[in-house]
């Protein structure tokens with residue numbers, strides 16, 4: 001955010017420059033009145049009136065032009081800030097999403113939009129105009145000290161009203177923003193799970209949670225609006241009163257022969273210039289408060305999810321995976337899920353990972369792919385700490401089929417090609433490797449079939465098989481499949497077995513998490529996880545034997561226990 005602010009500094013100087021010229025030119029109406037009343041009317045010269053009027057018209061045209069250019073510079077300033085921030089912000093949202101399982105949705109992008117609106121709106125202009133108030137005040141003091149005092153008190157009273165307005169509405173407005181953001185997030189979540197909600201008749205109960213946020217937000221917004229409306233009516237009335245009163249004061253000063261009639265009118269116009277930025281602030285206060293809150297939230301995201309250390313540039317890996325005393329869990333989580341994991345998996349080995357639910361199998365998958373960092377110890381790919389690899393460079397060497405396969409809006413070919421430039425041959429090769437080529441050809445538009453977000457018209461099994469092709473795209477050296485056969489029929493299982501065979505031939509290291517014996521029959525080694533620790537790891541048959549012996553031991557122990565219980 002700091003560097004974006006620096007980048008905008010140049011444009012801000014331009015805006016300040018335009019504001020300077022404008023504020024000088026905005027003395028035109030006051031000077032025109034002064035000349036008309038004190039020179040034209042006393043001299044009766046029509047030629048002077050014409051010349052003065054022509055000059056005033058010209059200056060007003062210049063004022064209009066300058067206002068237009070200044071507004072344009074502000075829009076460009078807001079766009080420049082957006083350009084600077086949007087990409088790092090997207091990356092930071094992504095990093096935070098990895099840590100917080102979903103993060104805050106698109107909220108930060110809305111924050112950026114409200115910051116942009118705050119910049120391009122009138123509040124910043126009002127700030128630059130406020131800087132000129134002392135100049136107008138000085139002129140009023142020169143006319144007559146009473147004028148100066150009156151204008152100063154008038155300006156301060158209006159300012160006090162603005163500050164009160166800010167204080168009275170800030171809490172409500174910020175609260176309303178938060179509630180409305182939560183309500184949007186809940187509504188999106190409900191829509192995503194529409195089928196389950198409909199099937200189980202959960203809509204009315206789950207809608208209640210969304211509605212409570214929405215109602216609280218609305219209530220807070222109305223409270224803020226009520227107060228703001230009261231204060232802005234008060235401000236408007238006060239402004240009108242002050243504008244009339246200064247004419248009264250001026251008339252009295254004329255009667256006292258302290259100022260001329262022209263000064264009386266010019267004084268009223270100058271008071272308008274003193275009060276106008278305050279008026280503008282009142283008008284744009286909401287967007288100022290919203291932009292300030294948005295700025296703070298954006299700063300917080302960059303603080304919470306700072307960019308990673310510069311990555312190392314390394315040669316392409318061969319697929320040796322080593323875990324050295326690794327303890328890990330979700331980033332920011334207090335309790336580790338995996339503890340004391342030591343593993344060494346040679347390139348080309350196929351390892352099956354089994355264990356009861358919540359044993360930490362998917363956590364291990366995220367860990368070896370570098371999605372979650374190790375709290376302790378180190379995960380190495382070909383000897384290099386996986387956390388230090390450049391993700392963009394490492395990605396093509398890795399394949400991952402997550403438990404919940406997520407396909408993105410785009411064609412099947414784009415999804416398989418991981419949204420890089422589609423190379424038809426490689427897409428087909430990956431589909432063939434995953435045994436899904438024929439299935440794709442049977443779809444209405446083959447590889448060009450368009451998928452809606454989440455996979456659209458595909459069944460869960462089809463999504464899983466296309467997800468497998470995406471994992472095998474290119475030449476990955478390490479592939480991790482998390483429950484790859486959870487939704488597969490017999491043909492899908494067969495295709496998976498063939499894909500595993502192809503990976504073995506190509507010397508690709510494979511980790512496959514599964515509860516089904518069909519897949520596990522083909523692996524070289526088995527890793528049994530239990531409560532976040534390695535319970536057994538070794539050649540498949542030996543591990544299966546040990547598991548059988550353990551089961552037998554447990555059966556005998558419970559059998560004896562039962563006998564004891566029966567004896568007693």
Ligand SMILES: Nc1ncnc2c1ncn2[C@@H]1O[C@H](COP(=O)(O)OP(=O)(O)OP(=O)(O)O)[C@@H](O)[C@H]1O
Pocket residue numbers: 100101330333337355356357358359360361362363364403
């Ligand atoms: N994003 C997350 N944030 C916090 N805790 C998590 C997260 N993901 C998983 N966990 C916790 O980590 C533990 C292990 O989960 P994991 O998904 O690794 O288990 P698993 O062995 O793959 O289970 P299953 O066979 O049911 O898929 C669970 O207790 C779970 O609550």
